[in-house]
Amino acid sequence: MPITVLYNCTEVRDFLADYLERKLARRQQWAFRLHLWLCPACRRYLAKYRSSLELWRGLDTDAPPAELVELTLKFLRTRVEEGEWLPETEH
Numbered sequence: 001m002p003i004t005v006l007y008n009c010t011e012v013r014d015f016l017a018d019y020l021e022r023k024l025a026r027r028q029q030w031a032f033r034l035h036l037w038l039c040p041a042c043r044r045y046l047a048k049y050r051s052s053l054e055l056w057r058g059l060d061t062d063a064p065p066a067e068l069v070e071l072t073l074k075f076l077r078t079r080v081e082e083g084e085w086l087p088e089t090e091h
């Protein structure tokens, strides 16, 4: 059995939305969870991501408007690109 491929932090963050919407294949979920288990930085990132989504969900029982989600994702990605949430283990 080959060892499950470990995602790097950037890949995990790209998959975050899919993971939360349970769109990932079982194999990807395992790799994703394994990464989260090993990587405190991504766990913190996930927690922040989740709480920002749930903040909106609290305002309305429906899912947040697509454009709002898109804006947040862009915002979060910008933060990542600026290095604000980069884990210590990278580089």
Ligand SMILES: [Zn+2]
Residues within 6 Å of the ligand: 008, 009, 012, 035, 039, 041, 042, 087
């Ligand atoms: Zn990570």
